[in-house]
Amino acid sequence: MNILTEKFSTPYHSAPFNQIKNEDYLPAFKELIEKSEEEINEIVNNSEEATFENTIEALAFSGEQIDVASNIFFNLNSAETSDELQKIAQEVSPILTEYSSKISQNEALFNKIKKVYDEKEKYNLNEEQQMLLNETYKGFVRSGALLNEEDKEKLKKINMDLSLKSLQFGQNVLASTNNYFKHITNKADLAGIPDAILEQYAEEAKERNLEGWVVTLQYPSYIPFMTYAENRDLRKEIALANGKKSFDNGEFDNQNLIKDLLNLKQQKAELLGYATYADYVLEERMAKSPTKVIDFLNELLTKAKPYAEKEIEELKSLAKADGIDEMQGYDHAFYAEKLRKAKYNLNDEELKPYFPLEQVQEAVFRLSKQLFGLSFQERNDIPKYHEDMKVYEVFEVFDSAQTDNQEPSTNNQQPTTNYKALLYVDYFPRKGKRAGAWMTSYKSQYKKDGENSRPHISIVCNFSKPTKDTPSLLTFQEVTTLFHEFGHALHGMLANTQYPNLSGTSVKWDFVELPSQFLENFCYEPEFLKTFAKHYKTGEVLPDEKIEKIEQSKNFMEGYQTLRQIGFGLLDMNYHTKVGELENLSVKEFEDNYTKATQLYPANPETAMSPSFSHIFQGGYSAGYYSYKWAEVLDADAFQYFKETGIFNPETAAKYKILLSSGGTKDPMELYKNFRGSEPKVESLLKRAFG
Template structure:
């Protein structure tokens, strides 16, 4: 249960897809809690036994004021458990040290899981006010464990005795990972350096929370209100209806649009008004960077300085070197070299795409130089011209519940699992849809809960998370409760939820993460589920995306929401022909953000201290790599929550690195002639989805594929390599 909080990020927003004392007297990093502040278990639903189906949290019973007392109680219990391990007079063993540590913190894990998930999906002003203190306390407790000399000595003793212990592989691996966790969190530092690490961690916790809150405030605070119907030109009926509904919900006349990513992309693609596109474009890219109360510039600078200082204390040149040591890329330079391998053809393609758009403008009545706020709109016009294909033609065939059923059916065919809707279970929001996931014999795999719609109380993006991890210790089988979170536009009442194909791929992607969390068979929660290096954990999600676009899947499950007719094969063929259209833009905007992330975190403390303007630093880095001004990085630093308030610092490149694996892995299915090849599916399930962190990521992939991955399928899938190139 320790994993539930010990490996969480300071704001709990890094959950997949994204995403974790000097002496006995120093095991209490904050003031002891007075006895009277600890509520009776029966008075606080977070501390009571949950008499609910599948042990789902009783959301309707939990009040804002329950969290902090429950946190205090969880901390008290954890401290007592750690003290029992440290004060034991018995020699350190796997059971009394490693396993005892693994099973400690049950209450704290439960409380932090609920708090982290609820504040990400259904928060309010009171909970926002609690976040900084909540995560500060969590950070302090984590440091109290990892920087406890006596505890580390016991862990180290068991690690050094491993050759003689005759443990099975799962127990042995738990020892290895636990020892490594202590090392990488500062257990071997001097007393002085440990104190500084505690200070840094506490401050980073505060900064991360503030960064996240700034971004939510800026995103939710922006409104584009259209009052002149003429300015709706180009917008689809569904987007117009959702805009009207959004305005009505806020008591306004007209049509209201915000910076939710689904809304943003749809508006930027469809709106004929160049002025309105620019307003939304600027609103999006200048979030938390406008000099107002939610400006995150100073938070960014302080974050990179503190991360650089901490890395140096740990013996590394910079934060990126520290982070990548245990990842597949190993070093920052190897990550950058890989990114540039794809950047160069991607940027060249993007320049060709820009030329095509400029030619389209030059041939029209309008005469202007294409700029960033024109790209989405003109790219769609060029695609329609080149491929006679309009992305909006697809949406009637991609109704949300049908697409959810399709990913269930694909998973059933691949992994032999069943899905059953659940009724009368607690939910944190009325729009959440829950399912029981089981084996064919009826045994429980876990509970899956889908939270699909955007709302002001929910952070942006798409991610997988969980309310409970999986474990099986001493015969007690605990199966996971996993969630997928999207931010789809809420349709007007009575309208269907129709997805773009990009949104279908996102649904498949996040469900791949969910499967990684659900199917795990590892008995220790520390290494079960979605654990592993960032540049590997995206692989189980990204490989699922490939099935979403396969004709065999589309023709079976993509049906018109009104007529029930399957998607025409002609439309599928057009979609496939246009699949790599605008790939230069997509590749370039993504890699630009990845390079920014790495370069921020390759700074030494001295270099970081010399930077005073985040925007100027970004400009210099992107100019160095030759980014054209018509393309913005997918994330500018002030709204780059993956790396400044999440768990992807020096790791945003992971999505592309994992694409080596998913492209190579799916190529094996295609080459076999059966996209549901049972032998390959069995290897994928056993060595990836079930395997957790039982071995290093390289080894797990080789066990699935039988060899190291080739980058050629990735380049070919992106259209940067022909079918003949790279063949031997």
């Protein structure tokens, strides 16, 4: 028996991580693909006339088992990978790509979909059903359903190549990250680094059976070193190593892969009738066109650059006092921290004792209860893939007289609870885990046969591990990271739609960051911050003057950070609209050309960020990186509304909850206007960022 092909006999049919063996994956995928294809054949071979129910709806609910198995496998390949798992991924990816292409290019199936689509006026479809029909039809057309047989085969091969090469890109970045470490034996070389970080470096050395300290390129190790290390030569060495990730012409170099990936995407776009891959992608975004995105980014660039240049001048004067005539990129974090401390008398290490991970998590749980009526209860009987993880059962608490979208009452009536979701949290770095932080799901929410089947959501981060003497203490930036990912998780957990492919975060990509970035705003609100920013030893609340400084420092280096994000967005958009230029340019030359306007430090000929730009070459942000700034406009405008009505106002929260629970059932601008009463204004972002 293969555990992945059976109905899971775990609580809530959760992923049976403790029973899955690596050798289960390949045969399971093959068997589940067969099962899914049988479901498709049932739709195609149904002798009755094609209808919304027997075609569109049946297709929406097909393939659930293969989706769950894929979610388990690829999430583990990101969070708990191994050489064996990566090898399986290379075998599994083309099989799944071929399966996906087979469905999207099934002519008989598409003919049935097209018939329903062409005759949609005769069906009495509600708004969500109309959206499902439109998205299904469009999805098939965008996957090549209208192509001739020869072009369908070309597209199938392109998709398979893209799948394998993007997988290889990510594996190269991970290997390149893990391959480097700096072993330090002289404590003087670590001057300026706080004791808690030194303890972390010592633990890393011990794990490698080395004396002294070890710094790696994992973010919880790399960022503090660049922020606090007084040894400029070592800062330079480690920054160069970071900037050379997959850019060293060695075994894990990604430069040729970038060109291959971009050429394949351009071929795909042209085959489907689009001028560029960006045109293909943006047809399905709020922004709609590359021109609109580039205009949006350039407008922000024009407004933000003077602020950014002023910020860098302040840093340069600090560096000059230390005898540095020409500041470099690897000096930025160090002098930014010095300036932040001078301006606001704040540094991460002073704040960290007030932000133990468990307290921060408890705060976001409480906020979720206050705004949306959610409660969280740890479960120890649900399987996990690593001992560091925790799993929570999520409930919605409400009075029996309430509807789904009302908030809990404050009267003495006994509340009732509904099971809402499972939440997995995986917070600490490991060699088998890719860098960064992300939210994902193991199972989607949907309604079928009278049952509201609830989602299984996961948050993965890379925070410093607790040591024997100290709990995991977060920098303030890590606090906002946890809130960010939890915002995504709320989008998943509150999902309340009919169909799995319109549920939770299944929304336009430039809308998906709204819930995550919105939640970060609460971290800067004094009345909320005081409820959880408490010293892990003494219980002392973070002093008012420090809270005031956090609030004041919210926009510290905002110009620089804005330009950095604009640079990534412009680079991404130009990669996906001007791929032909790469025939005569190296990746490094192309990158320098299109980030030049946003660069505030001299370019280093030895480094490039594109070869480790996983968001666009491995993740789902190809021609979509701009969406972070786009969503900032949305989140600034949305939080402005909360501030106008009261940040815990139950009526405002109830309206926002409807936006979250609606997933992709409506056009995102319509959802936003229903919540806010008007379209978002870019002025809200500029006001928040620059006053």
